[in-house]
Amino acid sequence: MIIETHDLTKTYGNKTACSSINLSVQEGHIYGFLGRNGAGKSTCIKMLTGLVHPTSGSGTVLGKPLGNVSIRAKMGYLPELFRYQDWMTGLDLLNFHSNLIKLKNKEDQIKRVLKLVGLEGQEKYKVGSFSKGMQQRIGLACALLPNPKLLFLDEPTSALDPIGRKDVRDIIVQLKNEGTTVFLNSHLLSEVEAVCDYVTFINKGTVLLSAPIEELLTSKIQLSIKAEHVSENLFETLKGKYDTFHRVEDGSFLVDLKEREEITDIASAFFSDGSLLYELVPQKETLESVFLKLVGEPIKKK
Amino acid sequence: MPADQFRPFAIQMVTKIGLQFSSTLIALLTIMLGSGTVASELENGLIHGILSRPIYRYQYILGKLFGLTIITSIYATVLYSAVLLIGAFYELNTITSLSFTQIAQGWFLYLLQPIAVLCITMYGSVSLKTVPNGILIIFIYILGSVGGMVEMMGLYLNNNSVIGTGIFVSLISPIQVIYSTMERVLLANSQMVSNFMPGASLSGSGKPASDWMFVYIGIYMLVFVILSVYKFSHKDIS
Numbered sequence: 001m002i003i004e005t006h007d008l009t010k011t012y013g014n015k016t017a018c019s020s021i022n023l024s025v026q027e028g029h030i031y032g033f034l035g036r037n038g039a040g041k042s043t044c045i046k047m048l049t050g051l052v053h054p055t056s057g058s059g060t061v062l063g064k065p066l067g068n069v070s071i072r073a074k075m076g077y078l079p080e081l082f083r084y085q086d087w088m089t090g091l092d093l094l095n096f097h098s099n100l101i102k103l104k105n106k107e108d109q110i111k112r113v114l115k116l117v118g119l120e121g122q123e124k125y126k127v128g129s130f131s132k133g134m135q136q137r138i139g140l141a142c143a144l145l146p147n148p149k150l151l152f153l154d155e156p157t158s159a160l161d162p163i164g165r166k167d168v169r170d171i172i173v174q175l176k177n178e179g180t181t182v183f184l185n186s187h188l189l190s191e192v193e194a195v196c197d198y199v200t201f202i203n204k205g206t207v208l209l210s211a212p213i214e215e216l217l218t219s220k221i222q223l224s225i226k227a228e229h230v231s232e233n234l235f236e237t238l239k240g241k242y243d244t245f246h247r248v249e250d251g252s253f254l255v256d257l258k259e260r261e262e263i264t265d266i267a268s269a270f271f272s273d274g275s276l277l278y279e280l281v282p283q284k285e286t287l288e289s290v291f292l293k294l295v296g297e298p299i300k301k302k
Numbered sequence: 303m304p305a306d307q308f309r310p311f312a313i314q315m316v317t318k319i320g321l322q323f324s325s326t327l328i329a330l331l332t333i334m335l336g337s338g339t340v341a342s343e344l345e346n347g348l349i350h351g352i353l354s355r356p357i358y359r360y361q362y363i364l365g366k367l368f369g370l371t372i373i374t375s376i377y378a379t380v381l382y383s384a385v386l387l388i389g390a391f392y393e394l395n396t397i398t399s400l401s402f403t404q405i406a407q408g409w410f411l412y413l414l415q416p417i418a419v420l421c422i423t424m425y426g427s428v429s430l431k432t433v434p435n436g437i438l439i440i441f442i443y444i445l446g447s448v449g450g451m452v453e454m455m456g457l458y459l460n461n462n463s464v465i466g467t468g469i470f471v472s473l474i475s476p477i478q479v480i481y482s483t484m485e486r487v488l489l490a491n492s493q494m495v496s497n498f499m500p501g502a503s504l505s506g507s508g509k510p511a512s513d514w515m516f517v518y519i520g521i522y523m524l525v526f527v528i529l530s531v532y533k534f535s536h537k538d539i540s
Contacts, residue, residue: 012538043540049354051539072356079350100355142351152354 002027002150002181003048005059005066010043010052010205017043019205020057025183025198030176032196032213033185034287036295040205041185042080045154048183049077062150073101076148080155080185082139086128090119090138093127097142113141116174118167132159140168144175151175154185169195193217193287203295217285223263225253226279227270234273238266252279310395314489317389317396321488324381325415325481332374332416333439336423338432339366340534345431349539359535367424367527374416382412396489404487411484418477418519419443421526428534445471446478476519479511486510 003025010018018040025031035041046052048059050067062071084093091110098106114120117137122130127138136159143151153172157165165188172182172195186192192199193213200210209216230253238245244256257263263282270277340363343349353362386405389397400408422442426435453468472479 012540046538046540051350051353053536053538069356069358072354075354077350077354079347079354081347082351083347084351085348097351097355100352100357102356139351 001025001060002063003031003059003061003183005048006057008044008047008057008059008066009055010040010047011055016205018047018054018202021202021205021207023059023200023207023210025181027181028176028179029197030172030182030184030195032192032199033183033202034187034189034192034199034291034295035202037187039202039295041202042154043205044202045077045152045183045185049075049152073146074149076143076146076151078136078139078143078151078153078156080158082136084127084135084139084142086126089126090114090123090130090141093138094123094141094145097145101146103145109145109147113144116144116171117141118164133161133164136160137164140171144171148180150181150183152183152185155187156184157186157188157191165191189287189291199287201291201294208294213287216290217287220285221257221260221263222283222285223255223257223266224279224281224283225255225266225270225277226251227253228276228278230270230275231273234269234275238269257282313394313396317385317394317489318485320385320389321485322481324385325412325484328374328378328381328412328416329419329443329477330440331377332370332419333423333436333443335373336370336420337427337436337439339370339424340427341430341432341435344539353539359537360531363424363428363527363531363534367420367530370420370424371417374420375413378413378416379409382409400488404490408484408488411480411487414519415477415480415484418480418523421523421530425526425530425533428530428537442475443477446475449475450478450482473518476515476522479515480519483511483516 001024003023005021005023008018008021008023009016021040021044023044033041033044043052047054047066048061050069050072054066059066061068062074064071085096088096094110094113095106098110103109110123111120114123117140119134119137119141122134127135130138136156140153140156143153157168160168169191172184175182176195182195184192184196196213198210198212199216201208235245235247238253238255242255242257245253246255247253255266257266260282263280267277267280340349343352353359386397386400419439423435423439426439429435430438449468449471451468452471453465456462456464456466456468
């Protein structure tokens with residue numbers, strides 16, 4: 001495991017930011033870390049990057065204990081509240097960070113990361129004159145400078161437009177293909193869903209669920225059925241067979257299925273009953289629906 | 303006072319004002335430079351990108367201290383040279399009569415004062431936000447002058463408890479001791495000192511500082527540097 005933590009806890013006075021966090025991140029994975037604002041995600045990342053000292057618990061990153069300095073040469077980190085020396089040009093900033101990590105082939109590497117984040121030709125301008133999106137891109141370039149084995153991205157697309165977001169998604173996938181492990185903290189669930197192999201949900205500093213994303217999204221199928229003249233007998237039969245079968249407010253029915261094959265059984269039952277079947281729509285579980293079930297309720301429409 | 307007696311007095315006063323003003327200026331400049339050196343980077347989040355690199359926290363603090371010491375030393379040297387050159391230009395005998403040793407010793411003490419201020423400011427910058435730190439260090443700087451004044455008054459009043467209070471305050475803030483020693487070095491043959499204020503410096507301190515006081519100042523500076531490193535190494539960068 002490239003990251004492993006055991007009961008990692010951080011408290012600030014009476015406030016617990018993270019409580020008994022146990023993580024196991026496999027090398028080469030894109031690991032999504034999800035939770036509401038203030039759930040403790042950034043604190044956890046800061047403990048993993050050595051910026052915050054855990055109150056209790058232990059862990060290893062790249063095989064070394066938390067806080068080890070030498071591993072940071074193989075690690076990249078894009079902070080949530082990215083801020084860089086705005087009096088420097090983009091090139092100065094990358095040179096400065098190259099010197100901090102004692103990069104040998106810095107000129108080639110700087111060119112490579114500038115191209116990767118789409119800032120080629122912009123490097124001679126001052127960071128202070130960059131737009132927020134460009135600043136986030138230059139931050140990502142800094143994080144990518146050491147060719148990291150492990151990359152921490154804390155809200156990497158918060159300041160980017162849709163094209164920029166797609167660019168970052170592509171970069172993440174490219175990094176994965178090159179063998180980099182990415183620890184991704186993002187509120188954009190569609191983004192996480194698109195790229196992550198594994199996700200952990202955290203709320204109020206506690207891990208709620210950790211699972212491979214495939215398992216989460218394909219573990220069940222929710223079927224929406226629109227039909228009329230459904231007999232009481234059919235309703236009771238289906239209710240008996242499927243615990244989750246129920247009628248919703250608009251008169252349609254919902255049922256959770258374990259396998260796709262069950263859809264045909266249900267369709268047959270409606271035809272046999274003589275009901276008028278208008279729609280049979282399997283609704284795929286999304287990360288958003290899992291997230292909302294786990295960490296909060298959606299805002300109810302009035 | 304006859305004119306022939308007033309002139310040396312005036313020359314000494316002008317020299318003293320030049321030294322005092324420039325020295326206060328460099329101390330304030332040091333406080334301005336140093337009070338936000340760590341605190342502002344903590345406040346604006348600039349530090350996250352730096353400390354996630356393979357550098358130890360002590361390297362960060364010592365690097366900052368080293369850089370600021372160089373900048374402060376350059377400023378201080380420029381100001382010190384300016385005071386001496388202006389004095390020499392106007393043929394002030396307080397300056398023209400200085401030996402090379404006096405100039406070198408004076409320069410060392412002139413540099414030592416802002417560097418001592420920097421050591422305290424660095425600890426403040428690790429512990430406090432920029433503005434409160436700046437205010438606190440200015441207060442400590444002023445406290446040193448007050449300590450010197452109290453000690454001088456104690457000497458005039460021949461009151462040991464007042465002298466003791468002054469010395470105690472100078473131990474809390476020994477910055478003024480460095481300045482007054484520099485003044486003694488540069489104005490060693492001062493008529494004003496010998497005629498009007500025997501045993502006292504012009505800047506309001508009592509007896510000349512002993513060598514042990516300078517050992518104390520060295521330890522004082524070192525302790526603040528060590529405290530800065532220790533505190534910063536244990537600090538959560540949130």
